[in-house]
Amino acid sequence: MSSTQSAVRSHAEAVQVSRTIDYLGLFILFFVILGGFHVHAMLTMGDWDFWSDWKDRRLWVTVTPIMLVTFPAAVQAIVWEHFRIGFGATLCCISLVLGEWINRYFNFWGWTYFPINIVFPAILTPGAILLDGVLILTNSYLATAVFGATAFALVFYPCNWVIIAGLHMPVEYHGILMSIADISGYHYVRTGTPEYIRMIEKGTLRTFGKDVAPVSAFFSAFVCIMIYFIWHFIGRWYGTTKFLQQT
Amino acid sequence: MKTIKDRVAKMSFLGLLLALVTTSFYAPSAMAHGEKSQAAFMRMRTIIWYDLDWSSDSVAVNEKVNIDGKFHVFAGWPETVELPDIAFLNIGIPGPVFIRSESYIGGRIVPRSVSLKLGSDYEFSVVLTARRPGDWHVHTMMNVKGGGPVIGPGKWVNVTGSMSQFRNPITTLTGKTVDIETFNEGTIWAWHGLWFAVGLAWMAYFCKSPVFLPRWIMAHSGRRNELITDADKKMTIAFMAGTVVLVLFSYGSANSTYPITIPLQGGVLRDIPALPDQRGNVHVKVNGATYRVPGRAMSMDLTIHNGSDTAVQLCEFQAGAIRFLDSGVCEDETLYPENVLAPDGLSSSDNSAIGPDETKTITVTAQDASWEIERMSDIIYDPDSRFGAIIWFNGEDGSRQSAILNEPLIPVFM
Structure with missing residues (x-):
């Protein structure tokens, strides 16, 4: 076969090769994103996602979307620009969640025996679908940043409330009011994570009384817009091919 | 091709065998918690544990072990360690092999951080409930913010039985009794599974047509806007609407199942009573x-x-x-x-x-x-x-x- 001949001999063969490349590419992309995004997530918001007694209505709501809109923005910029693929954010989020579950199940439960109801990760898919959807419908990074990233942050707390609400039931524990999540964190000993490290309910949003979660979510949404822009540019830069002029 | 496959299989088998052999011959269990590597001055001049008593050195799963004693907060606290203005009475064990059912300083329960005074003595007690069978080294421990863990003496405690027998029931203020060990796990798995499936379905819709090569060719020949069809946009709207509806439904269902909830609790207990003078004359x-x-x-x-x-x-x-x-x-x-x-x-x-x-x-x-x-x-x-x-x-x-x-x-x- 000379270098000018095609590697495939028929249209059917070309389609088959193309689909094989699709499956291999998606497999590789999924696990590369899983690894990279997982490291990023654990380094930037690890404990908030690790423990149920860190999932509060102020900091968890604020920090998690800000830290997790990053990779979706970058991956969207690459796959939308070069392939018009509309599921970049969802691909990132479900790969991250799968990686987190592997970590929580095999490390936290299988290795150190923390119950799953203390170490489950957050649900991210709804925000990711909304982020992808805005990009597909508007074909605009600006609109995706403003509306998509905002939706990504705003939907985070409501979609996770279903898995944390039960853990916020009140209990009188030896004369002190605690939630079930607080008691879990107290019971299941974390030698390296003393109680004072737990960053919850800190801040000065006292004016809003108990309705602080929406305010935190809107603040998170505002920052997400900016973070989306920054990471979308990182994605575009990362997806650029440059050739050097031979002298 | 076959030769390469055979080599990969051979090398994989050898690697697996090597890993198996090395771990079979030498797989020691953790014997301590690093107390020996802690600087001597930290062990001598921060928290001094004394009059310690472990109620038992062998218990069955669900049985309790009490560790009682006193500690002195050294007045000559070293400059290199932050003062114990915020500290937490912890316990040094290899993960949750016991659960910490109760812990007290000066007779007050301390699930939260406390503030300790230099030169004072405090009485403490920790109640552990056995959860996982094995031999476990149980240390007294005080975490000091800015100073790290100050580990006290450790004693081996043997736990017998089976972890499957472990129960951790608690009754909420709404009158519901739940087992903390497994509570809410079904809900967590179900909703995570559902949203994972929705995410996969969303991706599968777009993957039903070619993903990379034909799209790359079209995108780079100026026809990228043809790649998203009207049907794609309708499906996108359907998925977005479905997502919003499902989120609202899950939120509402959680609120109706658990109408009374409280925020996570935290804070520092600053008024822990110290013991009267323990020194004498x-x-x-x-x-x-x-x-x-x-x-x-x-x-x-x-x-x-x-x-x-x-x-x-x-x-x-x-x-x-x-x-x-x-x-x-x-x-x-x-x-x-x-x-x-x-x-x-x-x-x-x-x-x-x-x-x-x-x-x-x-x-x-x-x-x-x-x-x-x-x-x-x-x-x-x-x-x-x-x-x-x-x-x-x-x-x-x-x-x-x-x-x-x-x-x-x-x-x-x-």
């Missing part, structure tokens, strides 16, 4: 102290004044977790961990009783291999070469008095 002045490296012995010239109304006799010297006893005067009856107990490690030039209002100058030597084994001899390499300890006296009337030592230490290398 025996006053000790250190005239000089040396650590003889080859002999693993600390010698001190002490001037002791007995201000109490009963004769006293030197009984014990405690540095960090190591207790050096004069076997002629006292012996341990608390089943203190053997690795940090020198039952005959204390001697003095004259250990006759010191009468009321009498002053005596004697040379006291605390000598044992545990200085080296517990790496306490590393004190001579500290940047602030001082030692901290408690010295105990037994009174003729059965009382027990003590004094805190905090003085410079000179090493002797020859």
Whole structure:
């Protein structure tokens, strides 16, 4: 076969090769994103996602979307620009969640025996679908940043409330009011994570009384817009091919 | 191709075999929690644990072990460690092999951080419930913000039974009794599974047509806008609407299932009561102290004044977790961990009783291999070469008095 001949001999063969490349590419992309995004997530918001007694209505709501809109923005910029693929954010989020579950199940439960109801990760898919959807419908990074990233942050707390609400039931524990999540964190000993490290309910949003979660979510949404822009540019830069002029 | 496959299979098999063989021959369990690697000055001059008692060294799953005792917050707290303005009474165990059912300082339950005062003594108690079978090293431990964990003595506790028998029930203020061990797990798995499936379905819709090569070619030939069809946009709207509806449904269903919830609780307990003076009226002045490296012995010239109304006799010297006893005067009856107990490690030039209002100058030597084994001899390499300890006296009337030592230490290398 000379270098000018095609590697495939028929249209059917070309389609088959193309689909094989699709499956291999998606497999590789999924696990590369899983690894990279997982490291990023654990380094930037690890404990908030690790423990149920860190999932509060102020900091968890604020920090998690800000830290997790990053990779979706970058991956969207690459796959939308070069392939018009509309599921970049969802691909990132479900790969991250799968990686987190592997970590929580095999490390936290299988290795150190923390119950799953203390170490489950957050649900991210709804925000990711909304982020992808805005990009597909508007074909605009600006609109995706403003509306998509905002939706990504705003939907985070409501979609996770279903898995944390039960853990916020009140209990009188030896004369002190605690939630079930607080008691879990107290019971299941974390030698390296003393109680004072737990960053919850800190801040000065006292004016809003108990309705602080929406305010935190809107603040998170505002920052997400900016973070989306920054990471979308990182994605575009990362997806650029440059050739050097031979002298 | 077949050759390559065969080689990969062969190498994989060899790798697996090697991993299996190496781990079968040498897979030790963790024997301690790094207390030996902690700087000697931290163990001597921060939190001094004493009068410790482990209620049992063998329990079944669901049974309780109490660790009771006292700790002294050293007044000569080292400059290199943050002051214990925020500290947490923890327990040193390898993960949740026990659950911490209760913990108290000064009689108050302390699930939260506390503020400790320098120079004070506190009574503490930790109640553990056995969860996982095995032999576990159980340490007292105080986490100090900015200082790290201060680990006290550890004792082996054997847990028998099966972890599947472990239960952790609790009743909420709404009258619902749940087992914390497994509560809410079905909901977590179900909703995560559902959203994962929705995400996969969203991706599968777009993957039904070619993903990479044809799209790349079209996108880079100026036809990228043809790649998203009207049908794609309709499906996108459907998915977005479905997502919003599902989120609203899940939120509403959670609120109706759990109408009463509270935010996570936190804070610092700053008014923990300290014990009244624990020292008594025996006053000790250190005239000089040396650590003889080859002999693993600390010698001190002490001037002791007995201000109490009963004769006293030197009984014990405690540095960090190591207790050096004069076997002629006292012996341990608390089943203190053997690795940090020198039952005959204390001697003095004259250990006759010191009468009321009498002053005596004697040379006291605390000598044992545990200085080296517990790496306490590393004190001579500290940047602030001082030692901290408690010295105990037994009174003729059965009382027990003590004094805190905090003085410079000179090493002797020859």
